[in-house]
Amino acid sequence: EACRLRLSEAVKSAVPEFKAVSGKLDVPAELISQVEILVQAAPDISTAIRHLAVLPGLLEVDIGQLRQGAREQLQETPFLALIPSTNYHPDGKVTHRSRDFEENVERWASISVSFHLALVEGLLRHFLIHTEAQFEDETLVAALADWPHLPGHRRDLLAVASERFAKRDWVSSGCIVALAYEAVLRDLLRAADYPALKVEPDGVQMDETLNSLVRTDAAREILGREHCDLVTHVLCDPALGWNLRNDVAHGTVRPETLTPTRVLLVWLLLIRVTCFVAGPSAEDAGSPS
Secondary structure (H helix, E strand, O other), X not given: OHHHHHHHHHHHHHOOOOOOOOOOOOOOHHHHHHHHHHHHHOOOHHHXXXXXXXXXXXXXXXXXXXXXXXXXXXXXXXXXXXXXXXXXXXXXXXXXXXXXXXXXXXXXXXXXXXXXXXXHHHHHHHHHHHHHHHOOOOHHHHOOOOOOOOOHHHHHHHHHHHHHHHXXXXXXXXXXXXXXHHHHHHHHXXXXXXXXXXXXXXXXXXXXXXHHHOOOXXXXXXXXXXXXXXXXXXXXXXXXXXXXXXXXXXXXXXHHHOOHXXXXXXXXXXXXXXXXXXXXXXXXXXXXX
């Protein structure tokens, strides 16, 4: 018992105390108007969600441009550029340290991505307020629009995630769709003749994981570099991003992290993959279906 108490005290002293910081964010009226027009023009909510997934500028960030902006800002404020900082996971472990100029550039660029995602979440919250009552068990899976590259067993799994979202079980839906995204992206890339495999020296084959897939030239040519940058931040950046897919896979995700807007965002990322078709029979392989 004394040993357990000492261990508990040691853990408490090692983990920093986190305090919530909140602020007000106003989503531009032009963006809200665009989404409302999209909903009104769509024949059903599933089609509106599919259109939302490809709304220009919503699911893209130009990380190169953000790095350049951060670099210019820090050059004008050298004191800020040299201040060390530490990023923590909610469970207390250190995920990134900024100890020099270039590491601070990465940190400030990631903060800019977070500002963009805050706007996206605000917009999705507005969308859900006006449409959530229309969600049925098949709404989100119907937004996949019978994508030809989706295996039946994968569709069955996503149908469960769709049903759980409609029942407001955000955690179950989020866990399923965050993990399924990797497989759906792999389905598209293999249809486009990218093998998405890793071969060990002894000849054993393994599926290429999301951290690698989303950074490949094949994925960036089909989905777009800016979109892949946002996917990386949301799903598989353990240092400075949300890292949702990895946290779910490793069992470190917290229920409060999987909010309705964040889960819908991951659904939109997955649905966007299904807006592209590839194959030898398609003259416009890789274009929006």
